[in-house]
Amino acid sequence: MxxxxxxxxxxxxxxxxxxxGPGNPEAVRHTxxxxxxxxxxxxxxxxxxxxxxDGETLVVRVPLKLEGDEFLKLMRGGTVWLSTYGSxxxxxxxxx
Numbered sequence: 001m002x003x004x005x006x007x008x009x010x011x012x013x014x015x016x017x018x019x020x021g022p023g024n025p026e027a028v029r030h031t032x033x034x035x036x037x038x039x040x041x042x043x044x045x046x047x048x049x050x051x052x053x054d055g056e057t058l059v060v061r062v063p064l065k066l067e068g069d070e071f072l073k074l075m076r077g078g079t080v081w082l083s084t085y086g087s088x089x090x091x092x093x094x095x096x
Contacts, residue, residue, distance in 0.1 A: 001070060001080075003044030004063040014049045014061070024049040030060075 006029045014027035027049035034041035044062055051057040066074075074080070 001064040001066055003042070004065050006045040006047055006063060010063060011047050014047055024052055026050060 011027050011029050015025050027047055029045060030048050031043055031045050033043040046060050046062045048058060048060050051059050070078075
């Protein structure tokens with residue numbers, strides 16, 4: 001899986017009321033860069049907003065796209081692994 005660019009539509013989707021909650025007009029786009037010692041990690045864009053339930057907790061959302069045969073692996077019951085390096089992002093997801 002690879003991070004996808006964040007679009008205005010994606011940011012706006014978190015500002016509007018939905019089944020996720022009342023929406024948050026403070027949702028913003030942000031780019032996270034890896035620490036210098038993790039050269040094998042790429043920067044990624046994210047949408048950051050406050051949790052619509054408690055209004056306090058910051059939520060970081062990174063849009064991802066499946067690569068190669070990852071979809072087939074998932075269809076066969078594969079597991080998605082989230083690997084974090086220091087903090088939530090930069091991160092790595094893989095399907096096994």
